Amino acid sequence: MNIVDNNQSLCALNLIGNTPVVRILATDYPDSDISIKLESYNPGGSIKDRVxxxxxxxxxxxxxxxxxxxxxxxxxxLVLPG
Incomplete structure (x- = not known):
């Protein structure tokens, strides 16, 4: 995950496509390497930001x-009957 200096000015567009990846510690599977992408960190909160x-x-x-x-x-x- 990138760490940003609080004094640095940021453009939200620079955050698109630079989604942080976090490694997960899975104690039940010690030989596994599990990582997740935090798409919610995109400015719009979605992978659709890239599109x-x-x-x-x-x-x-x-x-x-x-x-x-x-x-x-x-x-x-879209309203579905229901």
Whole structure:
């Protein structure tokens, strides 16, 4: 896990793709090496942050959007009968 100096200014975008990996001590399986990725540490709390960043970077490269443009995405809720 990366340790950050409190005086260092951070951009949330720098955290995407740098998900911390933590080794788990499994006492029931002493010969096992178990690690987990803490995806909740992404700025949006999801692995989907990487996908969103790639879409935005690709759109900037292709000229569809430029830095500083405001982006809005309407989220539709799926309601299942029930």
């Amino acid at each position: 969103a960043l790639k879409i935005i970077n690709d759109a900037e490269r292709s000229g569809k959007i430029k830095p500083g443009d405001e982006l809005h995405r309407e989220i539709q809720e």
